[in-house]
Amino acid sequence: MLLDAFPDHIEGRAATDQEVLRVHRPALLELLRSIDRPVQLEPNTVASETSYGAAMLAAGTAIEAVLRDGFALVRPPGHHAPPDRAFGFCLLNNVAIALEAARAEGVGRVAIVDFDVHHGNGTQDVFWDDESVLYASLHQFAPFFFPGTGGPDEQRETTINVPLPPGSGDPEWLDAFDTHVAPAVRRFDPELLVVSAGFDAHEAEDLYRADQRVTEEGFRELARRCAALAPRVAAVLEGGYNLQTLPRLVTAALEGFSA
Numbered sequence: 001m002l003l004d005a006f007p008d009h010i011e012g013r014a015a016t017d018q019e020v021l022r023v024h025r026p027a028l029l030e031l032l033r034s035i036d037r038p039v040q041l042e043p044n045t046v047a048s049e050t051s052y053g054a055a056m057l058a059a060g061t062a063i064e065a066v067l068r069d070g071f072a073l074v075r076p077p078g079h080h081a082p083p084d085r086a087f088g089f090c091l092l093n094n095v096a097i098a099l100e101a102a103r104a105e106g107v108g109r110v111a112i113v114d115f116d117v118h119h120g121n122g123t124q125d126v127f128w129d130d131e132s133v134l135y136a137s138l139h140q141f142a143p144f145f146f147p148g149t150g151g152p153d154e155q156r157e158t159t160i161n162v163p164l165p166p167g168s169g170d171p172e173w174l175d176a177f178d179t180h181v182a183p184a185v186r187r188f189d190p191e192l193l194v195v196s197a198g199f200d201a202h203e204a205e206d207l208y209r210a211d212q213r214v215t216e217e218g219f220r221e222l223a224r225r226c227a228a229l230a231p232r233v234a235a236v237l238e239g240g241y242n243l244q245t246l247p248r249l250v251t252a253a254l255e256g257f258s259a
């Protein structure tokens with residue numbers, strides 16, 4: 001139904017080892033490839049014999065979406081995965097892998113805006129020491145809320161964390177975007193903006209402890225404001241686990257990106 005509304009969609013493809021290894025350690029790829037039965041990789045992350053294929057397909061599809069300024073509708077998500085391990089539902093860091101593919105094609109300065117309700121600790125780790133990539137994240141920050149990183153003191157020139165208290169809605173998210181994210185991205189002046197588009201800050205999200213009040217219109221507006229920040233914008237799906245609302249929210253974001 002969702003795809004019928006976007007007739008120019010294309011099928012994704014699997015990433016190659018070389019594309020993944022620009023971001024991840026070989027041992028992680030070997031581990032994922034070796035899984036032949038259901039396993040728990042860490043408390044929040046399970047995998048099975050089909051997970052390696054799904055992760056490679058998500059990463060490769062993210063690459064294709066970013067190279068053509070599209071939106072990668074993929075699972076598993078990626079922004080919690082640092083270079084050396086699977087973490088927080090994430091097996092491979094799709095956004096980081098796609099960004100590196102864009103750089104291999106000659107794109108220079110790239111900014112990432114992450115509006116998933118959780119802090120993208122993995123993406124932050126990948127680019128912490130890389131001043132040619134700006135990472136800006138809006139997320140819920142509260143005691144015992146996953147993953148616990150991205151607090152007010154975790155900032156540097158090219159890492160902007162905007163922690164929001166539980167109960168924040170459209171006014172708080174859009175104000176935080178305008179006050180902290182938009183000026184930093186404009187100053188950075190990227191050629192390409194990649195959005196880690198998670199929808200678990202929605203008011204109807206039922207994931208454990210996620211307590212934000214962003215509406216469908218709020219996501220449309222966040223996407224519109226992202227698109228205004230760079231000559232090229234692409235997005236990759238992260239979280240958002242209420243399957244009743246997710247299609248509407250993705251559609252709203254697609255409308256915002258192309259407004």
Ligand SMILES: [Zn+2]
Binds near residue numbers: 116117118200239240
């Ligand atoms: Zn999330």
